[in-house]
Amino acid sequence: MESSAEQNIVNIEINDISLQVEPGQMLIEVADANGVAIPRFCYHKKLSTSANCRMCLVEVEKAPKMLPACATQVMNGMKVWTKSPKAIAAQKSVMEFLLINHPLDCPVCDQGGECDLQDIAMGYGGDQTRYQERRRIVKDKDYGALVSTEMSRCIHCTRCVRFGEEVGGIAEIGGTGRGDHMEIGTYVQKSLSSELSGNIIDLCPVGALLSKPFLYSARAWELQSYLSIAPHDAVGSNIKIQTRNGKIMRVVPADNEEVNESWISDRDRFSYLGANESRVTSPMVRNSSGNLVETNWQAALDTVIKSFTEIIATDGGSAVGAIASPSSSVEEFYLLQKFMRGLGSNNIDFRLQQQDFSAGAEQSAPKLELSLQEIETQNSIFIIGSDIQREQPLLSHRVRKATLAGAVVSTINPKTIEFNFAISTSVKTDKLTPALAGVAKELLSRGLGGDLNLEQLLTDGAVNIAVEAEHKEIADSLVNGENSMVLLGALAYRDQNQSRIYSLATAISKMSNSSLNIVTEGANALGGVLAGAVPYHSAGKVEVSECGVDVAEMISNPPKGVVLFGVEADKDLAGDDSAIDSLGSGFVVAITPFMDRLTYEHADVVLPLAGFGESSGTFVNAEGRWQSFSGAVKPLGEARPGWKILRVLGSSAELQGFELDSSEQVLNEVKALCDVTADKSEPEISNWSAPTDLGNIEAEMVKPIPLYEVDAVVRRSAPLQEQAKKLTGGVDDV
Amino acid sequence: MSMISDSARSDIENWVDKYPAEEKQSAVMAALRIVQDENSGSLTTELMNEVATLLEMPEIAVYEVATFYSMYELKLVGRHKICVCTNISCMLNNSKAVVDKLEDKLGVKLGETTADGEFTLKEVECLGACVNAPVVQVGENYYEHLNPAINPDKIDQLLAELRGES
Ligand code: SF4
Ligand code: FES
Ligand code: FES
Numbered sequence: 001m002e003s004s005a006e007q008n009i010v011n012i013e014i015n016d017i018s019l020q021v022e023p024g025q026m027l028i029e030v031a032d033a034n035g036v037a038i039p040r041f042c043y044h045k046k047l048s049t050s051a052n053c054r055m056c057l058v059e060v061e062k063a064p065k066m067l068p069a070c071a072t073q074v075m076n077g078m079k080v081w082t083k084s085p086k087a088i089a090a091q092k093s094v095m096e097f098l099l100i101n102h103p104l105d106c107p108v109c110d111q112g113g114e115c116d117l118q119d120i121a122m123g124y125g126g127d128q129t130r131y132q133e134r135r136r137i138v139k140d141k142d143y144g145a146l147v148s149t150e151m152s153r154c155i156h157c158t159r160c161v162r163f164g165e166e167v168g169g170i171a172e173i174g175g176t177g178r179g180d181h182m183e184i185g186t187y188v189q190k191s192l193s194s195e196l197s198g199n200i201i202d203l204c205p206v207g208a209l210l211s212k213p214f215l216y217s218a219r220a221w222e223l224q225s226y227l228s229i230a231p232h233d234a235v236g237s238n239i240k241i242q243t244r245n246g247k248i249m250r251v252v253p254a255d256n257e258e259v260n261e262s263w264i265s266d267r268d269r270f271s272y273l274g275a276n277e278s279r280v281t282s283p284m285v286r287n288s289s290g291n292l293v294e295t296n297w298q299a300a301l302d303t304v305i306k307s308f309t310e311i312i313a314t315d316g317g318s319a320v321g322a323i324a325s326p327s328s329s330v331e332e333f334y335l336l337q338k339f340m341r342g343l344g345s346n347n348i349d350f351r352l353q354q355q356d357f358s359a360g361a362e363q364s365a366p367k368l369e370l371s372l373q374e375i376e377t378q379n380s381i382f383i384i385g386s387d388i389q390r391e392q393p394l395l396s397h398r399v400r401k402a403t404l405a406g407a408v409v410s411t412i413n414p415k416t417i418e419f420n421f422a423i424s425t426s427v428k429t430d431k432l433t434p435a436l437a438g439v440a441k442e443l444l445s446r447g448l449g450g451d452l453n454l455e456q457l458l459t460d461g462a463v464n465i466a467v468e469a470e471h472k473e474i475a476d477s478l479v480n481g482e483n484s485m486v487l488l489g490a491l492a493y494r495d496q497n498q499s500r501i502y503s504l505a506t507a508i509s510k511m512s513n514s515s516l517n518i519v520t521e522g523a524n525a526l527g528g529v530l531a532g533a534v535p536y537h538s539a540g541k542v543e544v545s546e547c548g549v550d551v552a553e554m555i556s557n558p559p560k561g562v563v564l565f566g567v568e569a570d571k572d573l574a575g576d577d578s579a580i581d582s583l584g585s586g587f588v589v590a591i592t593p594f595m596d597r598l599t600y601e602h603a604d605v606v607l608p609l610a611g612f613g614e615s616s617g618t619f620v621n622a623e624g625r626w627q628s629f630s631g632a633v634k635p636l637g638e639a640r641p642g643w644k645i646l647r648v649l650g651s652s653a654e655l656q657g658f659e660l661d662s663s664e665q666v667l668n669e670v671k672a673l674c675d676v677t678a679d680k681s682e683p684e685i686s687n688w689s690a691p692t693d694l695g696n697i698e699a700e701m702v703k704p705i706p707l708y709e710v711d712a713v714v715r716r717s718a719p720l721q722e723q724a725k726k727l728t729g730g731v732d733d734v
Numbered sequence: 735m736s737m738i739s740d741s742a743r744s745d746i747e748n749w750v751d752k753y754p755a756e757e758k759q760s761a762v763m764a765a766l767r768i769v770q771d772e773n774s775g776s777l778t779t780e781l782m783n784e785v786a787t788l789l790e791m792p793e794i795a796v797y798e799v800a801t802f803y804s805m806y807e808l809k810l811v812g813r814h815k816i817c818v819c820t821n822i823s824c825m826l827n828n829s830k831a832v833v834d835k836l837e838d839k840l841g842v843k844l845g846e847t848t849a850d851g852e853f854t855l856k857e858v859e860c861l862g863a864c865v866n867a868p869v870v871q872v873g874e875n876y877y878e879h880l881n882p883a884i885n886p887d888k889i890d891q892l893l894a895e896l897r898g899e900s
Contacts, residue, residue, distance in 0.1 A: 174795060176798055177801045187779075187797040
């Protein structure tokens with residue numbers, strides 16, 4: 001015994017099997033890890049212990065009463081029985097109590113077939129009730145467009161309550177009343193405002209909280225599950241797309257501790273509802289009277305090749321260009337750039353919201369230096385130009401966890417942005433550069449400048465940089481934090497002065513010995529860079545002899561022939577309508593799942609692209625994690641996966657290297673060119689040197705893109721749009 | 735516009751001061767009592783929200799407390815709230831007759847308020863005065879030994895006394 005204590009090991013017995021376990025764990029954790037089934041309702045590995053359902057009672061030697069396994073710590077020499085007559089009697093009694101008020105409406109309950117109460121009642125309950133009195137009825141609540149309620153089914157496990165406080169970061173649900181009158185709800189009518197609210201649907205062990213859009217549409221056992229990756233942010237949340245008869249019925253999270261833990265954002269959960277709105281289901285070409293008419297694939301492809309060949313013959317390869325969605329897959333990015341470069345053009349880009357391209361190849365692959373998990377262990381976090389909670393909900397959750405563990409957070413943001421975690425120093429401003437320069441100057445004045453040569457820029461330059469008290473505080477927290485990180489978000493990325501902001505942030509991170517972490521836009525921006533879908537280098541970052549033009553240049557000076565790949569131009573691109581309309585002046589090939597305004601008015605050829613869940617592919621998340629997924633359903637109508645469309649385009653144009661049979665083959669080709677092990681590399685702001693000026697220091701920060709406006713699929717999801725409307729506080733409309 | 739008066743506010747501050755600075759919410763019960771007293775004996779959602787802001791706690795957490803304890807009223811109550819104990823000792827000492835008589839005299843059932851807004855009749859659990867059961871509480875006063883079979887006039891006297899106050 002002595003020695004085992006020294007080794008920090010506890011010896012216990014569960015059901016007469018000896019186990020050596022780590023101290024401090026609860027019995028239920030040990031049982032779970034060793035395959036011993038203990039029934040439970042309130043316990044959840046990701047939530048605090050409440051021990052109020054009492055379903056997990058087990059017999060422990062020398063304990064006079066049964067003990068809840070979820071709230072009993074392992075102790076040396078403990079002997080536990082989970083199936084002894086006493087334990088079984090206790091479990092059976094608890095089950096009987098829980099079923100007193102629970103309606104017997106399983107046949108009409110969506111949870112049927114995946115209900116903890118149903119399963120546990122089967123395993124541990126009696127076969128009839130002794131209860132003669134009236135069952136209680138509880139009024140349903142209106143939680144908004146996403147979560148439906150059937151509150152008479154609630155067993156008061158309080159998982160949804162704890163989720164709100166502990167994960168959602170906003171306590172909206174609680175238990176009001178007492179005893180038989182206790183109800184779970186918000187007390188006053190309100191839509192749930194957490195961007196993670198849908199997770200309570202999965203947490204609820206019974207059918208009290210259900211997916212509103214999915215209601216009464218399928219049974220759990222009819223569904224087939226396909227692992228996939230959520231395409232709306234750079235976290236790369238693991239999801240299961242569940243289908244029936246070739247149709248997507250719902251999306252639920254797939255556990256991945258390293259990425260999204262057990263959660264997904266509402267955006268990832270409910271976006272599928274927009275996947276089939278205003279779809280293009282057949283290839284189309286514009287006829288001589290200016291109307292789009294349906295045609296077959298061959299004719300449509302021939303039209304593309306013919307026009308592009310003509311344009312290139314007269315004006316050269318650089319007269320064509322391509323703009324892709326930042327959420328295209330690696331395979332699509334790769335083949336698209338291969339196609340364009342095969343035609344002799346380096347005009348390819350996906351950085352739709354970027355305005356300042358002056359850094360060029362220097363900041364070639366913006367990414368997180370830390371892993372998502374490492375964010376939790378930071379003690380100082382400096383957020384620059386980011387509505388991180390709405391941009392990357394599950395990255396923000398890691399930041400929140402860090403704050404709960406004591407991290408201090410400082411921000412430079414517009415004043416409209418608020419977070420569900422505590423901020424110690426917040427610089428509220430409309431301009432990023434001056435504030436950032438202030439922090440940098442403060443660090444420099446503390447002699448941390450090393451050989452960075454920042455003096456000319458920050459102290460002797462033409463601009464006088466003011467160092468405010470907040471800037472000093474931020475400098476303090478970064479320098480003092482043992483693990484400190486700088487996080488640049490979408491507002492920094494989209495800033496007119498982006499390159500200087502990135503330079504200053506890099507200088508700050510170097511001087512304060514903090515990690516540099518950058519998130520940009522879309523689901524696969526890093527994949528886009530690695531696959532070469534940028535004007536300045538091809539796949540694997542092989543520099544091109546003559547740099548092509550970026551997306552902003554393509555808008556202001558439209559190429560004669562342009563491919564729009566998965567882009568809803570008038571909503572996805574930065575710039576005003578008329579500028580974007582000018583893109584339509586040339587020959588426009590729209591490869592798109594959706595009919596949108598620019599396509600409708602200006603596209604010369606429309607090629608229907610497979611939509612959400614309809615094709616295989618790979619995303620590289622912000623950490624540099626390559627995650628492949630397969631298609632869950634067949635593409636709608638005549639639509640085809642992007643890699644297939646691009647492969648056929650390539651071979652129709654008689655280009656080399658398009659003899660590819662599968663998306664895996666495409667991926668292997670990209671991987672062979674890229675350093676896929678570069679997972680842990682620093683964001684590449686290679687050959688960093690101090691800028692000589694502060695650029696457009698007066699540049700006003702852009703407005704954040706609202707939570708449910710980020711891409712074409714999300715914008716088409718009616719329940720998400722309805723929820724956005726219902727919430728006044730959650731979404732920023734500056 | 736705050737609906738809590740300055741004096742109530744400073745009362746609440748006194749309570750807040752009794753607890754550690756980061757445990758402001760410990761004062762929630764006292765705060766609710768203070769604002770309820772000031773608002774003719776009942777709470778409103780707005781008042782509870784103000785308490786939440788004052789004590790830096792989520793609104794729902796205040797609702798939880800206010801709905802849990804029977805001494806907080808979430809609906810308007812009469813000028814006098816008559817709380818009749820029907821718990822075990824009082825029940826054994828004929829609290830049923832107390833209830834019946836009060837219901838009869840006031841013309842309202844338990845949980846209701848008289849039309850003139852004078853009285854609210856309320857059933858409560860043990861008032862901790864079992865030794866003198868049956869018991870009712872009105873405001874800060876206890877009225878004891880009310881069994882009509884033993885003291886037939888006591889309830890009438892009580893009501894007269896309360897009416898007389900107005
Ligand atoms: S609604 Fe569901 S999750 Fe919430 S307390 Fe009731 S049973 Fe538990
Ligand atoms: S799971 Fe242990 S008490 Fe609920
Ligand atoms: S039971 Fe009525 S006062 Fe105790």
